[in-house]
Amino acid sequence: MMKIRLTLIGTVAAALMIAASPAARADAVGTLRAFVKDVNSGRGSFTQVVTSPDGKKTRKSSGSLEFQRPNRFRFAYTLPTEQLIVGDGKKVWLWDADLNQVTVRPMSDALGASPAALLSGGSLDKDFTLKNDQPAAGSKADATMEWVAAVPRSQDGPFRVVRVGFKAGVLAALEIEDGFGQRSRLDFAHFEARVTLPATRFEFTPPAGADVLKQP
Numbered sequence: 001m002m003k004i005r006l007t008l009i010g011t012v013a014a015a016l017m018i019a020a021s022p023a024a025r026a027d028a029v030g031t032l033r034a035f036v037k038d039v040n041s042g043r044g045s046f047t048q049v050v051t052s053p054d055g056k057k058t059r060k061s062s063g064s065l066e067f068q069r070p071n072r073f074r075f076a077y078t079l080p081t082e083q084l085i086v087g088d089g090k091k092v093w094l095w096d097a098d099l100n101q102v103t104v105r106p107m108s109d110a111l112g113a114s115p116a117a118l119l120s121g122g123s124l125d126k127d128f129t130l131k132n133d134q135p136a137a138g139s140k141a142d143a144t145m146e147w148v149a150a151v152p153r154s155q156d157g158p159f160r161v162v163r164v165g166f167k168a169g170v171l172a173a174l175e176i177e178d179g180f181g182q183r184s185r186l187d188f189a190h191f192e193a194r195v196t197l198p199a200t201r202f203e204f205t206p207p208a209g210a211d212v213l214k215q216p
Helices: 002-007 009-017 028-038 107-111 115-121
Strands: 041-051 058-068 072-079 083-088 091-096 101-106 128-133 145-152 159-167 170-178 183-193 211-214
Touching: 028 128, 028 145, 028 159, 101 107
Parallel strands: 101 211
Antiparallel strands: 041 058, 041 183, 058 072, 072 083, 083 091, 091 101, 128 145, 145 159, 159 170, 170 183
8 A cells, every 4th residue: 555655646746736727728738738837836635546457446545635836745645544645845755644654755766757746847748748638448537528648758667648637727637557557546626726835734743653664
């Protein structure tokens, strides 16, 4: 479970960095570019479904998120288990409440060449091939959404493709396919863009008695 959460840091943080826009556009790629350029902060909630490559097994979770560019984010999984992930601009902290265990990694290593780093850093065309697209076969469909497929130019990363879904010009969903065919789908709700968030929301202190694991 911890490996899944760490892998999805880039996934969720990508969504945080591109989360809302005041105007809809006919071209989904253009909408994505506008989101990356214009949105600096936001908060909302999400639900997530991870589906096995054969489509027979799923894992569901939900939580809330907050972000402040650059590279500051906080999202809390509340169901089915409590976990907190905080990016403070330099490090990424993951706290598992059941284990009372904290994993900490440098921001550059945790995000690396993930969608989060690329989308927030303005390197879309350098590192991704972008095109208007549709959701992955077998995923939840919504005829009112428009989609962008972002295919990494490098074949060395963990992601095969990232699909970003917009509804009326606002980020609505994110789908990620990894190299093994596993799919992760995040749907967003109650999103507020350009909100003022206190700096303390992106600070983390390990709870008393927690085991702290530092990863290079």
